Amino acid sequence: MNPQTIKQLEFEKIKEKLISYTMSYLGKKHVHELMPQTNLTAAMNLLHETNEAVKLIEHGSSVPIPSLDGIEMIVNKFGKGYIFTENEFSHIARLLESTSQLKRYMVKKESIAPKVCAYAQSLYDMKELDTEINRCIRHGQITDEASNDLSRTRKKIIVTDSRIRKKLDSTMNKYKSYLQELVVSMRNDRYVIPVKKEYRKLVAGTVLDESSSGQTVFVEPSDIAALHYELSEYRMEEAREEARILSQLTDLTELYAHEISVNLETIGYYDFLFAKAKYGHSIGGRIVQLNNEGIIRIVEGRHPLLSRNTVPLTFTIGEDYSALIITGPNTGGKTVSLKTVGLLTLMVQSGLLVPVQEGSMFHVYSNILVDIGDGQSMEQSLSTFSAHIKNVIEILKQAGRSTLILLDELATGTDPGEGIGLSIAVLEELYKRGSTVIATTHFNEIKEFARVTAGFQNARMEFDLETLQPLYRLTIGEAGNSYAFYIALKLGIAPNIIERSKQITSRVARGNELTDFTALEPLTPISDPIKLQPNQNHSKAKRQAPAPLFERGDCVWIHSLRRSGIVCGPPDERGNIVVQIQKEKVTINQKRMALYIERKELYPEGEYDMDIVFESKENRKKHKLMNRKHVEGLSITYPKDQS
Numbered sequence: 001m002n003p004q005t006i007k008q009l010e011f012e013k014i015k016e017k018l019i020s021y022t023m024s025y026l027g028k029k030h031v032h033e034l035m036p037q038t039n040l041t042a043a044m045n046l047l048h049e050t051n052e053a054v055k056l057i058e059h060g061s062s063v064p065i066p067s068l069d070g071i072e073m074i075v076n077k078f079g080k081g082y083i084f085t086e087n088e089f090s091h092i093a094r095l096l097e098s099t100s101q102l103k104r105y106m107v108k109k110e111s112i113a114p115k116v117c118a119y120a121q122s123l124y125d126m127k128e129l130d131t132e133i134n135r136c137i138r139h140g141q142i143t144d145e146a147s148n149d150l151s152r153t154r155k156k157i158i159v160t161d162s163r164i165r166k167k168l169d170s171t172m173n174k175y176k177s178y179l180q181e182l183v184v185s186m187r188n189d190r191y192v193i194p195v196k197k198e199y200r201k202l203v204a205g206t207v208l209d210e211s212s213s214g215q216t217v218f219v220e221p222s223d224i225a226a227l228h229y230e231l232s233e234y235r236m237e238e239a240r241e242e243a244r245i246l247s248q249l250t251d252l253t254e255l256y257a258h259e260i261s262v263n264l265e266t267i268g269y270y271d272f273l274f275a276k277a278k279y280g281h282s283i284g285g286r287i288v289q290l291n292n293e294g295i296i297r298i299v300e301g302r303h304p305l306l307s308r309n310t311v312p313l314t315f316t317i318g319e320d321y322s323a324l325i326i327t328g329p330n331t332g333g334k335t336v337s338l339k340t341v342g343l344l345t346l347m348v349q350s351g352l353l354v355p356v357q358e359g360s361m362f363h364v365y366s367n368i369l370v371d372i373g374d375g376q377s378m379e380q381s382l383s384t385f386s387a388h389i390k391n392v393i394e395i396l397k398q399a400g401r402s403t404l405i406l407l408d409e410l411a412t413g414t415d416p417g418e419g420i421g422l423s424i425a426v427l428e429e430l431y432k433r434g435s436t437v438i439a440t441t442h443f444n445e446i447k448e449f450a451r452v453t454a455g456f457q458n459a460r461m462e463f464d465l466e467t468l469q470p471l472y473r474l475t476i477g478e479a480g481n482s483y484a485f486y487i488a489l490k491l492g493i494a495p496n497i498i499e500r501s502k503q504i505t506s507r508v509a510r511g512n513e514l515t516d517f518t519a520l521e522p523l524t525p526i527s528d529p530i531k532l533q534p535n536q537n538h539s540k541a542k543r544q545a546p547a548p549l550f551e552r553g554d555c556v557w558i559h560s561l562r563r564s565g566i567v568c569g570p571p572d573e574r575g576n577i578v579v580q581i582q583k584e585k586v587t588i589n590q591k592r593m594a595l596y597i598e599r600k601e602l603y604p605e606g607e608y609d610m611d612i613v614f615e616s617k618e619n620r621k622k623h624k625l626m627n628r629k630h631v632e633g634l635s636i637t638y639p640k641d642q643s
Helices: 001-009 011-019 026-030 040-058 070-077 088-106 114-122 127-136 147-176 196-200 222-255 255-281 332-348 386-399 415-432 444-452 484-490 495-509 617-628
Strands: 183-189 192-194 205-210 214-222 289-291 296-301 313-317 321-328 362-363 367-371 404-405 436-439 457-463 469-476 555-558 563-565 576-581 584-589 595-596
Touching: 001 011, 001 332, 001 367, 011 026, 011 255, 011 332, 026 255, 026 576, 040 114, 040 255, 040 289, 040 332, 070 088, 070 255, 088 114, 088 127, 088 222, 088 255, 114 255, 127 222, 147 192, 147 222, 192 196, 192 205, 192 222, 196 386, 205 222, 205 444, 205 617, 214 222, 296 332, 313 332, 313 457, 313 469, 321 332, 321 444, 332 362, 332 367, 332 404, 332 436, 367 386, 386 404, 415 436, 415 444, 444 457, 469 584, 484 495, 555 576
Parallel strands: 289 362, 321 436, 321 457, 367 404, 404 436
Antiparallel strands: 183 192, 192 214, 205 214, 296 313, 296 362, 457 469, 555 563, 555 595, 563 576, 576 584
């Protein structure tokens, strides 16, 4: 599946939600690797598994999925000569016990979820390993029962330790008056008594330490030194025997490496499966029908990352038409509708239940391609239109049957006439290839194309004309509009301006040239730097440069870039103007900009040299030199679009 699609439809955020429901590192790994299936049977099997898992959750009992704490490090040490510790064997023992518990649980629930419970049949019991670990290790310690030699050695340690303590009691009574206190302590695993420093030579033994103040020395009495050496020997015997037991247990565990690996794989998948089920349950998800006939039918579907209070989407495509053009006002929900259809499709093909009502159906697509958002980047010098075209080129390379294509805001970012024509041609090409196409637009020409073209259909986002609020409901079969005139009138624009707007819009809609304003009522000249003048020679309108709307030095707002710039000069014959945006000069059609600040407010006449704004320091020097005298070979060269 296309990575750009995954990103723009926010499928990674769904995976983040899934991870929060996992319990093990292997469950998380499955989520990270989750991608939509492109095979109908595979996708349907995944959906049925998830649905069965939801039934087990709703049945009321908690599924005993092992957490696998500490197991990852242990498994990574298999076959590397590493001897496992008592603590690590405790982790293995818990894994064996919890695996048996999971298997017993699934056997009991087989009638409720046969597909899900079938995986438990692959779980190995490993009773011999379980018995041996529990015989040798208990509470993180090696038991006396682990071996006869260990048991005998530990008995000798107990006897010797008891003899030492008896000796210490008699020694402390003997030297009681020389001691700081009647307390036995340990230094370097040897028993010592606290002797006042001034009586050190009166107590037979070896000083092993002294207090920080220097007033007390810790003495190992000489009459227990021999017993200490004997005890040390026994402790070394104990350590050697414990190491032998751990080594033996490690060898036995590694004999079951394959069985443990299979169990972990099954547990990891169960963790992943029940994470899908828990997430599906949390969003009110349900199983849907799947098909390979290009049909999507969404009944009251919700975007899973939005609030449950959002208006649900009811949507159909693929039966009477395979291309849908959605229109409506800004912020009316067109883009959300696109994303909802795309994201729910990705989720369904990934085996996830989706928040829709009964009767919903999805096609399993081989690919989903999207162009949502303008992708604009000043650093890469890409205009909005260029970014759209770049995406469309990639879409055309991959589009075909079993491809879902989502296109947001067709024909934006360029001259409307050319953009509309190009958009319609792209829609036609995608339809010919058998793709399912859903697109949004504001342009009437594209709506009309969808109305009269077989295989295409219009839809609109509903709008409340009284409250001026979008209703976020999609109605298929009707074209919408942006309600610009109505909203402007309600907000206080003068009625005469609205009527004038309708005149112009109506004439353009009938197919007249955009520059032909002669048939409209004449304009009364006003002192405004934006000069709309009647065309005195309409027969030459396509050969002459259009009347300039802006003067050199005007600050203009470029709609598509959402940036301001300074006009460098008059338009060419097509109405293109060079505009300086920060230090970069770009060519933009004057229809795509509006006056922001007049030149006279920025640069008062006679007080400001405009060359400082537009000319480089080097070119200004050349101008001054050329104004004074002729210099052979001295010239100033401009790029073609800046001359």
